[in-house]
Amino acid sequence: MEREGWTYAKAGVDIERKSKAISSLVDHLRFRRQGKGRVIDIKGQFTALIDFEGWVLTLCTDGVGTKLLIAEELDKWDTVGIDCMAMNVNDTICVGAEPIAFVDYIAIDRPDERITSDIGVGLELAAEMANVDIVGGEIAVLPEIVKGVDLSGSALGFLTKDRMITGNEVRIGDAIVGLRSSGVHSNGLTLARRVLEGAEVGLDQRFDRLGGGIGLELLRPTTIYVRDVVRMLDVIKPTGMVDVTGGGLKNFVRLKKDVEFCIDDPLDPQPIFQLIQELGNVTDLEMYKTFNMGMGMGVVLRQDDVGEALRLLGDHAKVVGEVTEGTGCGIPELSVQYDSY
Numbered sequence: 001m002e003r004e005g006w007t008y009a010k011a012g013v014d015i016e017r018k019s020k021a022i023s024s025l026v027d028h029l030r031f032r033r034q035g036k037g038r039v040i041d042i043k044g045q046f047t048a049l050i051d052f053e054g055w056v057l058t059l060c061t062d063g064v065g066t067k068l069l070i071a072e073e074l075d076k077w078d079t080v081g082i083d084c085m086a087m088n089v090n091d092t093i094c095v096g097a098e099p100i101a102f103v104d105y106i107a108i109d110r111p112d113e114r115i116t117s118d119i120g121v122g123l124e125l126a127a128e129m130a131n132v133d134i135v136g137g138e139i140a141v142l143p144e145i146v147k148g149v150d151l152s153g154s155a156l157g158f159l160t161k162d163r164m165i166t167g168n169e170v171r172i173g174d175a176i177v178g179l180r181s182s183g184v185h186s187n188g189l190t191l192a193r194r195v196l197e198g199a200e201v202g203l204d205q206r207f208d209r210l211g212g213g214i215g216l217e218l219l220r221p222t223t224i225y226v227r228d229v230v231r232m233l234d235v236i237k238p239t240g241m242v243d244v245t246g247g248g249l250k251n252f253v254r255l256k257k258d259v260e261f262c263i264d265d266p267l268d269p270q271p272i273f274q275l276i277q278e279l280g281n282v283t284d285l286e287m288y289k290t291f292n293m294g295m296g297m298g299v300v301l302r303q304d305d306v307g308e309a310l311r312l313l314g315d316h317a318k319v320v321g322e323v324t325e326g327t328g329c330g331i332p333e334l335s336v337q338y339d340s341y
Contacts, residue, residue, distance in 0.1 A: 004281070005280060005281035005282050005283060005286070006191060006194060006195050006198065006280035006281065006282050006286075007191075007282070007286050008188065008190070008191045008286065008289075008290045010194075011190050011191040011193075011194040011195075012190055012194070013190050013191070015246070015247060015250075015289065015290075036052065036053065037050055037051065037052055037057075038050070038051050039051070040056065040164075042166050042168075044167065044254035044255065045094070045095055045166065045254075046060065046091040046092075046094040046095065046242075046243050046254075047059065047060035047091045047092050047094065047095055047097065047155075047157065048060060049095060049164065051161070054160065054161060055158055055159070055160060055161065056095075056097070056158065056159050056160070056161050056164055057156065057157070057158055058092050058095060058097040058099075058155075058156065058157035058158065058159070059154065059155070059156055059157075060088055060091045060092060060154065060155055061088065061152065061153065061154040061155075062084075062087040062088050062091065062152060062153070063084065063087065063150065063151060063152030063153070064080050064083045064084050064087070064150075064151045064152070064186055065186055065187070065189060065190075066189045066190045066193065067080065067083060067186050067189045067218070067219065068080060068148065068149055068150065068151060069148070069189075069193065070189065070193070070203060070215055070218050070219050071149075071219060072148055072149065073203055073215065074203060074215050074216070074219060076118075076216075076219060077115050077118035077119050077122075077149075078118040078119075078121045078122050079122050079219060079220075079221045080119060080122055080151055080219075080221075081104075081119045081120065081121065081122025081123035081124070081125070081126055081151070082122045082123075082125060082126040082129070082221035082222060082224070083122075083185070083186040083221055083222045084104060084122075084123065084126070084151050084152065084153045085102060085122075085123060085126030085127065085129075085130055085132070085153065085155075085224065086126065086130075086185070086186070086221070086222035086223065086224045087153075087186055087222065087245065088102065088153050088154065088155035089102070089130045089132060089155050089157075089224060089226050090222070090223075090224065090225055090226070090243045090245075090296070090297065091155070091243050091245075092155050092157040092226075093157075093225065093226055093229045093230065093233075093241065094165070094241040094242065094243050094297075095159070095164060095165050095166065095241070096159050096163045096164055096165040096233055096237070096238075096241075097157035097158055097159040098131075098157055098158060098159065098226070098230050098233075099130055099131075099132050099155045099156070099157040099226060100132060100133065100156055100157060100158060101132060101133050101134075101135045101155070101156040102127065102130075102132045102133070102134050102135065102153055102154070102155050102156070103134070103135060103136045103137050103138075103153060103154050104123060104134065104137035104138075104151070104152070104153040105137060105138050105140070105151070105152050105153060105154075106119065106137070106138070106139045106140070106149065106150070106151055107140045107142050107145070107146045107149070107150040107151075108139065108140070108141055108142070108146060108148075108149050108150075109141070109142065109143045109146050109147055109148060109149075110141065110143060111139075111141055115149060116139065119149075119151060122221070126221075126224060129224040129226070129227070130224050130226040130227075131226065131227065131230075132155070132226075137153075163233070163237060165237065165238055165239070165240060165241055166240075167239070167240040167254070167255030167256045167300075168256070169239040169240075170239040170240045170255055170256045170259060170300050170323055171239070171259070171323065172259055172323050172324060172325055173303065173322065173323060174239055174240075174300050174301060174302060174303070174322065174323040175300070175301055175302070175303050175305075175306045175319055175321075175322055175323075176261060176262075176263065176298055176299070176300055176319065176320050176321040176322060176323065177298070177299040177300075177301065177306065177309055177310065177313070177317050177318065177319055177320065178263075178266070178267050178294075178295040178297070178298055178299075178317065178318060178319075178320035178321075179223075179225055179228075179295065179296055179297040179298070179299065179313060179316055179317050180223075180267055180294060180295065180296065180316040180317070181222075181223055181244070181270075181292045181294055181295060181296030181297075182220050182221065182222065182223045182296070183217060183218075183220040183270050183272050184217075184218055184220070184272055184273075184291060184292075185222040185223070185245065185292055185296060186222050186245070187245045187246045187248075187290070187291065187292065188246075188248075188290040188291040189218065191276075191280070191282075191290055192218060192276050194280075195276050195279050195280030195282070196214065196279065198279075198280065199279040199280070201214065201279065202215075203215025203218070207271075207275060209271040209274075209275065210271055210272060210275070214272070214275070217272050218272070222296070223296050225296065225297050228312070228313050228314060228317075229241075229297075229299075229313070231312050232299075232309055232312040232313055235308060235312060236301060236305045236308060236309055236312070238299050238300055238301040238305075238309075239300050239301055239302065240255040240256070240299075240300035241297065241298065241299050241300070242254070242255060242297065242298040242299075242300075243296075243297055244292040244295050244296055244297060244298060245292070247289060248287075248288045248289040248290055248291055248292060248293065249261075249263065249288050249289065249293075249329050249330075249331070249336070249338060250289050250329065250338045250340075251298075252298060252329040253328055253329055253338060253339070253340060255300065257327065258327060259323050259324070259325070259326070259327070260323070260324045260325065260326030260327055260328055260329065260330070261298075261300070261321065261323060261328070261329040261330075262321045262322055262323070262324045262326075262329075262330065262332065263320050263321040263329065263330065263331045264320075264321050264322070264331070264332055264333070265318075265319065265320050265321060266293070266294070266295065266320050266321075266331055267293075267294040267295045267318065267320060268294055269287075269291075269293045269294040270294055273287065273291055273293055273294065276291075284331075284334045284335070284336050285335075285336050288331065288334075288336050288338075289338060295320065298320070299313075299317075300323060306319060327339055328340070
């Protein structure tokens with residue numbers, strides 16, 4: 001009898017329950033300020049949009065998540081700052097904005113200058129990658145709440161209102177371009193860790209297909225797409241952009257509800273994904289709604305813009321599909337289909 005496979009929910013993260021929890025919070029958040037700087041209320045965006053007299057400011061926040069537990073076990077903290085920056089600035093560019101400023105928040109059970117110094121190394125490198133100023137931050141010592149380290153941040157961006165990308169202009173026939181990820185990035189690590197624990201695989205175990213230890217592969221930093229995408233945005237206005245993070249391909253459904261995002265030529269997942277799937281007997285459906293599976297960002301645009309977009313985005317981008325009639329997002333050859341977020 002085939003053993004039952006791992007799911008994200010079984011590992012402890014139920015995406016559907018998370019969505020319901022978010023809704024239960026947001027349902028109470030109805031107040032809107034009067035005067036300058038009112039929110040632009042468009043559903044499904046990856047960052048908040050604030051109207052500022054012809055300009056739009058963007059503001060978002062995110063953290064590194066349980067990837068920090070891998071950093072803790074390996075005692076390697078100099079890359080997680082990149083993940084923290086990436087999770088925020090990659091969300092920022094999805095609406096056509098350029099990130100300009102960032103603040104970080106570190107919650108720690110006890111002050112440790114070696115750890116915070118190493119985190120700073122990653123944050124500084126990421127700031128250069130994203131062309132962003134780190135304008136402040138906070139270190140909170142919370143021994144009664146936090147056991148270890150938690151790291152998150154917030155990013156501020158800007159754009160002119162006429163360059164705002166909301167997904168409303170997506171139409172049937174648009175091309176979908178995928179930008180390759182560096183690996184697992186900073187989502188699905190709870191499932192990955194539980195799979196390894198269940199298979200009795202230590203983070204120091206080496207695999208030929210990975211070219212080294214699995215722990216270091218899981219710790220590989222999230223790709224920061226800002227400079228390539230901003231260069232593209234100077235020339236082309238996509239109809240939609242998606243940061244493929246938590247929820248995997250389901251993130252495409254956030255753009256528009258009455259079309260289907262058909263991924264008929266997906267990017268090949270890196271060997272780390274194949275290894276997780278084999279060790280945990282995880283289905284394709286579960287893998288593609290938990291991990292990025294090799295595609296860290298999706299760009300939806302008119303067919304006439306594809307050639308120029310590929311030139312500007314470089315070798316890590318390729319056409320992976322097309323917007324078609326229907327609803328949801330899926331990969332036909334794998335019988336993978338998601339109809340809601």
